Amino acid sequence: MRNLESYPKLSNEETRRELEKVIASGKTSELTELALKKPEVIFELERKLEEGDKFDKMDALWALSKLAERLDSTKALILEPAVEPLMKISSSKNRWMRRRAAKTLATLASKAPYGDEIVGRFLEWYLSDGEDKAVPSLEFFSYYFLKTWDEKTAEIVLSRLDEFIQEEETSFDALMTLEAVITSIPPEKAEILRNYVPLLERLKETAPPEVQKLTIRILDEMALKLKALFSRRDALSLQRRSPCL
Incomplete structure (x- = not known):
């Protein structure tokens, strides 16, 4: 793959028309093909994020989110120029745009060579x-x-995280983060989740209905993860007692 710096940063009219046509079609396969054939379209998407109106930004966010999902870790290098404008939008007041930017950055952080920088x-x-x-x-x-x-x-x-869970302004989003941690944490690491049980039990009784519902769901998911932990421990214990297994 050529170095991205070797591509023109100002896309020509033909490339812009191709990009607009692909975005209008909503076909992610064609979008991916175009981005790999003409990586300079990323600069056009970057321009839309920085200079475009609300609809330009929404189009660019859609396109970048789809590319982040479809490109592998090596090909995701072409999306690096979009990281900075995505960071700016991820702190905007528009909730839809902010969350779409955050999700795209999270996808890139999980696979791209520059992922550690995003997490940092x-x-x-x-x-x-x-x-x-x-x-x-x-x-x-x-x-x-x-x-x-x-x-x-x-x-x-x-x-x-417990600080944010207890703050009204951040409680819901902090609980969503905790739920994501519960989803991905390996069972052998799940013991640390027990520290959150008293706080969650309290929220289950006192928080607003939306937070209560989320809290109950998290407690159920936590119970399953801890059950998996103890099942694993039981299996290991059984193996130690019966080496032939």
Whole structure:
């Protein structure tokens, strides 16, 4: 694959028309084919994110989200120019755009060679005291942990997740992040989840209905994960007692 810097950053009219046609068709296979044949379309999508109107931004977010899903780790290199504008949109006030950008970045973070840089940026937001960065970082991690298990990052996120769960403004998104962690955490690591049970039991009784419903679902999922942990321990214990198994 050629270095992306070797492609023109200003796409020509023909390329722009091709991109618009593919976006209008909604055919992700044609979009992927075009991006691989003419990677300069990524610069056009970047331009839409930075300079376009609301509809241009929505089109670009759709296209980038589909490309992030379909491209493998090597081919995802062509999407790197879009990371910075996606970061900006992931902290916008438009919830749909913000969450679409966060989901796309989470997909890239889980597979692209520059994924660690994306995770690092969101960890900085997460650990800062900026209220405007709390929800975007939680939204990102709620998608990221659905894509992959990252123990080092999980330890950092879990270190203060209970704070966000108890804050009304961030409670729902923090619980979504916890649910994602529960989904991806290996059973042998699940013991750490027990620390959240008292807080979740309290929320189940006192939180608003939407949060209560989510909390009950999380407790059920946590119980299944812990059950898997103990089943695994029982199996290992049985193996130790019966080496022939």
